[in-house]
Amino acid sequence: MGLYRHSGRVPVAGLLWCILLLTPLALIGGAAYSAAMVFLPFIKLKWLISLLFASAVGFVVGKVCETAKIRNRGFVILATVATMGLAYYVSWGVQRFWLVVGELGLEGAIDNVGLADLLPLSLAAWVTWLFENGLWSMRGGADTIKGWPLVVLWGIEAATLFITSWMLALGTYGFRPFCEACERWTTLDVGIAELPVDADDPAWAEVRDGRLEALRHLKINPAEDRHVRIDLATCPECETGDHVLISGIVYAVDKEGNLTANETPIIEYLHMTRDKTNELREFAAEMNEAVALMRADDEELHEDATDE
Ligand SMILES: [Zn+2]
Structure with missing residues (x-):
């Protein structure tokens, strides 16, 4: 007799299963999420999209870990942070691509934006540019959000993505012995x-x-x-x-x-x-x-x- 505790085991097959399913989810999901954020005009709607995307990612990670017979809640948290982290990185990396699609169409974007945009240095330059110029100044709006207020919005977005997916993943994964x-x-x-x-x-x-x-x-x-x-x-x-x-x-x-x-x-x-x-x-x-x-x-x- 005693209270149940997970053995902590992460089977090798289960680990591979997680990597194989969650990596494409992060890549495709991150790119799609980025497109939704670029093309949806209202900030409240953007926040709702963040919430929905994070919930979906958390749910899938929890389900995949359960199916993969992971007996380790720490691993589930790690898988959530890794999946969301990769999706978040990709969403930043393809953001300029989607913005150019909005201006020049798909072919124009393919001609002008390369895979090099995904590299950390290009991303850092892009984030600095956004900080100084704001996102909506590209369209000449007067109500451009830039500088620290923009950083606050980024913070709210990141918190929504990581906290929501974390909670959903653990909730979906559950407590069953x-x-x-x-x-x-x-x-x-x-x-x-x-x-x-x-x-x-x-x-x-x-x-x-x-x-x-x-x-x-x-x-x-x-x-x-x-x-x-x-x-x-x-x-x-x-x-x-x-x-x-x-x-x-x-x-x-x-x-x-x-x-x-x-x-x-x-x-x-x-x-x-x-x-x-x-x-x-x-x-x-x-x-x-x-x-x-x-x-x-x-x-x-x-x-x-x-x-x-
Ligand atoms: Zn049994």
Whole structure:
């Protein structure tokens, strides 16, 4: 018994898979993103494009790492930063090309802008030129943004790209345990029980130490805005990959009147023997039945009250 931790393994095949899929994504995505930023006129729309692009990159990186059986969150972060870093670099490198396309058309741009623009020195010169002249001065606008205000905009853009993709990648990659024996992800059975108890009940500490019988000492709290949910991760191929995830859920109504659920982990993926898992499933079935009866009684009481 113990809490699950990733083994940290990055399989060689998985690493190659990541490089093979994420490099073209960064190159093509970065070039396409740059075009969208050049040809879309409004700053707010540009920001939305940054957000969408970063979300897409983060989602793909998370999915690819999961498929590649990476068991290392640090690697997922590294893959995200590397992919976004390459895309970001390319987006700068091809920016002048897209601007010239806007002025001279595609053929004119191919004649005038070369691959040398992608080199760090040319890029540095280009960034310096933008700093001094501003982007929109090319079209003779009076409201040219240049100098430090332009740097602030670049900073907001970079922060949006890197932070959003980072969060999306980790969110997509998730927290599920990996079965090292069978070399596959476990599957998650969400909500095998929903208990009307508190997340800070002292009995959870005993459950965390592996004493499942403490579940029976949990105090019932019939408040309807909260419960504790039990999820079970199991390996489809063996009996050694069982892990239980226990989370406290609190519902709240936000300012716009929408119901939101707030999840806090109580026990994150405690390893279980198959015997313990069966014991837990039995307990869950009993509890679900008891809770259903309790709720039905409540409703009957309500109905009796309204009948009178
Ligand atoms: Zn297994």
